[in-house]
Amino acid sequence: MxxxxxxxxxxxxxxxxxxxxxxxxxxxxxxxxxxxxxxLVYHYFGLTVEYFVVSNHIFFWKRHVYPLSDIKEIVFEGNGKGPNSLRLIAGDYKTKIYGASTLKDNTWLKLKEELEKMEVPVRNETILESIKV
Incomplete structure (x- = not known):
């Protein structure tokens, strides 16, 4: 649109x-x-066997690809009344924040579950875990 x-x-x-x-x-x-x-807040995320992919709905040509082995931790953060965001902490402790206002809570929880299956540490600081996935 x-x-x-x-x-x-x-x-x-x-x-x-x-x-x-x-x-x-x-x-x-x-x-x-x-x-x-x-x-700035229209990011979405993809996951393959070896990579975590960050894309943007608006700037569709921008894509960041991170090998799962280089990710130290992923943090789901809330910004008060703003959108939820994902903080990616790399192995060298460099961080990058991606706002994701288009994702629903169930999608965040599914992403958390899939990342944990691939042994990526995830810290959920904003989404209620009691929501049914």
């Missing part, structure tokens, strides 16, 4: 000579800022 909105704005900017350019550019600028902010 966001790509369609951006396309609509670009189409009108290029092909509609009657548009008030200043107002349009202001609204389009707000839309771009909103788009970029959403990109």
């Amino acid at each position: 966001l790509w369609l909105i951006i396309g609509f704005f670009l189409w009108n900017l290029v092909f509609d000579p009657t548009i008030h350019r200043d107002a349009f550019i202001f609204i389009a600028g707000l839309g771009v800022i909103w788009f970029l902010l959403l990109g």
